[in-house]
Amino acid sequence: MVETKDIESGSAGEDHSEEEEEAAMEKAFVDTAVPSWRQQITIRSMLTSLVLSLVFNVIVCKLNLTTGVIPSLNVAAGLLGFAMVKSWTVLVEKCGLLKQPFTRQENTVIQTCVVASSGIAFSSGTASYLLAMSPQIAGAESAAINVKELSIGWMIGYLFVVSFVGLFSIVPLRKVMILKYKLSYPSGTATAHLINSFHTPKGAKLAKKQVWCLFKSFVGSFFFACFKWFFAAGDGCGFDSFPTFGLHALKQRFNFDFSATYIGVGMICPYMVNVSLLVGAILSWGVMWPIIQTKEGSWYEAGLKGSDIHGIQGYRVFIAISMMLGDGLFHVVYMVIVTVKSFMAQQSEQRHVNNRTEGGQLIQDYNDERRREYFLKDQIPNAAAIIGYVLLAALSVGLIPVIFQQLKWYHILVAYIVAPILAFCNAYGCGLTDWSLASNYGKLAILIFSSWVGLEHGGIIAGLASCGVMFSIVSTASDLMQDFKTGYLTLSSPRSMFFGQVYGTALGCIMSPLVFWFFYKAYNVAGEGSSYPAPFAVTYRAISKLGVEGFSSLPKHCLTLMIVFFVSAVAINLLIEILRKCDIKIYKFIPSPMCMAIPFYLGAYFAIDMCVGSLILFLWERQNKKGAKEYGPAVASGLICGDSLWGIPSAVLALSGVNSPMCMKFLSSSVKT
Template identity: 70%
Template sequence: MERNPSKRREIEEEEIVGEVITGRGEEEEEEDGDKLKGELAFMKTTVLPWTKQITLRSIVTSFILSIVFNFIVCKLNLTTGVIPSLNVAAGLLGFAVVGFYTALLQKIGFLKQPFTRQENTVIQTCVVASSGIAFSSGTASYLLGMSPKIAAQADGGNTPINTKNLSIGWMMGFLFVVSFVGLFSIVPLRKMMILKYKLTYPSGTATAHLINSFHTPKGAKLAKKQVSALFNCFSLSFAFSFFQWFFSTGENCGFANFPTFGLKAFQQRFYFDFSTTYVGVGMICPYLVNISLLIGAIVSWGIMWPWIEHKKGIWYSADLSDGSLHGLQGYRVFIAIAMILGDGLYNVVYMLIHTGCSLISQYMKKKDSTSIIPDDADFGSSSNNQIVDYDEKRRNEYFLKDQIPTWVASLGYIILAVISIIVVPLIFTQLKWYHILVAYLIAPILAFCNAYGCGLTDWSLASNYGKIAILVFSGWVGVGNGGVVAGLASCGVMMSIVATAADLMQDFKTGYLTLASPRSMFFSQVLGTAMGCVISPLVFWFFYKAYSVGDPDGSYPAPYGLMYRGIALLGVEGFSSLPKHCLKLSIIFFIAAIAINIISELLQRFETKYRIYRFIPNPMCMAIPFYLGGYFAIDMCVGSFILFLWEKTNKQKAKEFAPAVASGLICGESLWSVPAAILSLAGAKAPICMKFLSASDNAKVDGFLGN
């Protein structure tokens, strides 16, 4: 976070600055290097121009790490859709790779340019932008929802005009024409967001402090230990995944199907599946997220679905397959959608109100105050008495040094929007040019709201805006004209703009705090987006060809594919597509999601003694297990429990090393999926099937084999 020191603190820092400037000894300066805070620690470090902040080694490193992170995000997308923040891992690995490379070159005398925190920021920005495309590209949600395979599971709307066969070519083309528009939509507002309103952007701020700490002597030593912990856990996770593979030759074989709590609980999807990925995710996600997932699994698979299953033949036909949306699967999907929409609607309305109130407050403060934000030329002036904090003065100077002209951003948005208006209807004939035009007229407003709200709360509501776009455009086009595909494609257009705008502003905040040039931030975001538009579809296609992606009972169920298609069906068919009493239950859970959020907000504002709001579950998290079950929630709770015990024994060590350990666990198992997929494509099978049977079934098997 930005520092706002007291007068006493300001005087102390000015004294330190004076001591450094007036020429202390080099040895004494090195000893005090870690004691200096903020920009004082980097006073003697030269800030290179933006053209030298983006280097060949940073591009190569970003590309390699982008491939790694795209595999991780794609796997998480295709399994549960729960994706933690990977900024720490990106910054840490970027520091490790380039730090090793520069140290090696320095020893042999070929180092031409030292590794700076600005270059580290460029790498982190590029990698996160690329892996962000893996999420916003919709390969596991709205694009997958167009496929005939998902359409067959959804029953309604399964017509040729409402489906589209997936192809690597048109997916890449679509991503290229929609993913860059959002970058230009928010650039003109960067000074207002960062300097005028001083929005915190918690993730961007935390990432900046992390990178700044890496490039101090003490931080570099800690980073090396963190990297070591990350690679040790990566090796263990990869080796354990390899070991598990030997026991998984057939269906329902292996450790992933271990009936931890008994066979009855296993049938209701309650078991620990030995996934180091989700143990690591659980260590990164807040405790409340993991507990919310577990509560959602208990409410749905422990109570509701067994109860509704007893209504088979009464509420729905007993002849329907398990995957039919007119049967039990329909309740699972549409009640989950109702909770997601309820939570999303609340958060969108809350964020719009919060944004409006904040803007009004800022306007009133500006009106009542005599101090204003100076023009560009005033920053760094010796006569400027308004900026008394050394950090702020130095950061403002570099943030305003390399400007991106407003006319460039506006012209870029218009040109890219026109290209998109022409190309998108050629890819999706169900959409007309005026549909895309309307989306691009609305998108900048929503992009501003999302970026501003993200700066206040660290929430990016891009997926919620995308769901609203599905309902609006699918209903506008109609089922007979391909409204399902039109709604899903419009979700991609809207989601790409809104998500990219918030991500870019986060990066501007990170760059502001690390003195990285806005131009280097912008171009690294463009570069990362371009990498993501190529890597993300290729990685998805790798999984798509190697595994049965979208199978509810498979290793990669891709739950959001069916959920997003279900939202589109609601848009074109209304509530007639729901099974009996599903509408009533959906309304109840829709209202419950809003009520839970309101209760949590009221408690947070007015209840201070016991802080009960910390124990109110999150409706969005509760909704995810409604479709998938509780196995991954149990994995994540195990991760939380490990972190809890670690914090009890050594809180400081846990704070320093838990993110690195978690990242290693996630990376190891996620990257094992690459050789596993290659083995699958090559037709290689594991030699052993480890399966668990009840005593009666085992007696039957023994009797059969005995005969």
């Protein structure tokens, strides 16, 4: 899965204005009392978090099951949290019953809970490594020891066992990363600025307009999704199969399918992400696959099912995997180098500062003094964090082998010994670059543990289960540090941040499997021609199979193509970094190998949708740059929310046996009806 974040800088004048506003930020709240950490956690914030967590779990689940491209939803979480509680407090205040005003700290707790919950929906693996264990993905030829039937009970239990450990792994380093090294954590910082602005008079007026824009786009996309449902009575019917570029292009999955979700995602994602997806689709479905299909009967056996990885599907999946692994390995190595260099530079700078300042204390500006005071006020004892990690790790060592008999206690112990180091590297690198490599660490864990256990002992399941252990720890650790940065900039207590993360994680551990199960039972998830193909379930299963079987199971010449694309992915990333270091601007226009790899399996339809979203935003910016910047994310979030939430009534109708009344289908003129 790929999570994208859109942090773009504006013009020099805009940057200067924002810097002035930031410098005066805490002075704007000087007369506002900061509530205690217990007052920052309210019943209304918990209920709001519960409702929004359900909404965002549905959105992330649908995105996971369709393409796996997850945009940053922090803006929508902060905005909707503000809108819901602010509306409630205004109503209660008019009745004279308001006891506690709505503060930015409470808003931060809500945003933390919602993002933590949706983060579990991303890292839970319900649409990737857990689904990859199922018979639907494994196929009939797989041995029973390498297949595991999905059920709500063990999935929720497994997530509760593995999802909380990462929270304790990074807590002792919060002061070092936030105060000593002053890591930027761009997403956490951007979220904090957003929440701070909501609670100023000017920001509150803008927030109301943003909420109205979000609501209008939400209603429009919801009813358009409902409208599309009426014409999708069978396979190949409806707007999803609209032959935008002709019937031949549709067979190669080149079409615009009118998905408001991916138009909205395209408006949030950076332009080069969307362009990279389209380039990858053209390279694969426009050039490579048609050529390889002419080799049927020579390179691979003729007459195989479309889903058989020994045929054309094998080239699609394994070449995409080689690009993802090449991109992932490069970024892991690069991030380690950047982390070590930055760490050493910070140490050197700190010694220099200590030598030239009296008593080792810098003269802080007003913002820093105030933020540092409240960040250090309510501490989480390091001993409690260490004990929590040890106890939860011990619990996992005992329980995970019960859930997955293919894994032994010593496999889990090794994972938990290594995990804190990887969690630190990921959290530190995320603070520098805003790029989390959690999924890459998960893929490496699959290869290592699947080959360690072996095929005959259930190595495929062992690799997939170990992926969840590593993925969860590394992902939640970096997410928590992002939240600490947000809390630092909004004067929110570290204790309320930690509580919000724990509460949101608990909600995610329950909601993520339940929402997935709803889709799983209502739709033909991962089936042939399904609108929910779950591409990463196939990919993760193939990675695990590669770990236990080696390259012997690959179709002819597939290994050669994998090596070519692996090396190409590394070379492209290396070129981008060299050009970036040399400040040669052309690096901004080089496609990302990771993004290019995604449509290798899926096709171009969602990439075209996302490029349409980029085009809308581009034209909007040409017309009104300020308006696009202020309202673009809100409109995009509404498109995503409305279209995704139609999945709930649609699933209810499917479970009730109610089908669409009509089929809109396009046929060639040579076909007689």
